[in-house]
Amino acid sequence: MRLVIAAPTSxxxxxxxxxxxxxxxxxxxTIMTQIVGNPDKSIPAVAAEQGRCRVRMMKVTKLTCLDPEIVTAIVEGRQPLKLTPGKLLAADLPIAWAEQKRALGFG
Known part of the structure; x- marks a missing residue:
């Protein structure tokens, strides 16, 4: 007996x-939790305490504002093939979720 799996069509x-x-x-x-948990400290201060780069910390933190559908798609492995961690970090993400989807190649 053989199991035949059809190739993806797109x-x-x-x-x-x-x-x-x-x-x-x-x-x-995780970073957002640390920032919110230390309201009396600036992001550079939190970064310094943890030995992190404050610039990277701020870039990564913006990802907490991603459309939940984008996050779900990434977790399920349904993100566009061209979406990489570097591209996600470098993206100038709009606030509107529909625009985020377009900017990142989701439909």
Whole structure:
């Protein structure tokens, strides 16, 4: 007996979890928790205490404002194939979720 699995018919049908993207989103949430937990400290002060780069910390933190559907798609491995952690960090993310989806290649 053989199991035959049909090849994906388009890029949308390919599901590949990118553990680095998932880790980046987890890191963003961890950083935000640390910032919110220290309201009397600035982001550079929190970064210095943890030995982190404040610039990277601020870039990663913006990912906490991602559209929840984008986060779900990344966790499920349904993100566009061209979306990498570097591209996600470098993206100039709009506030509106629909615009975020367009900017990151989701539909």
């Amino acid at each position: 890029e949308r049908d390919i599901h590949m979890r990118d553990e680095k993207l998932i880790a980046l989103i987890a890191e963003a949430r």
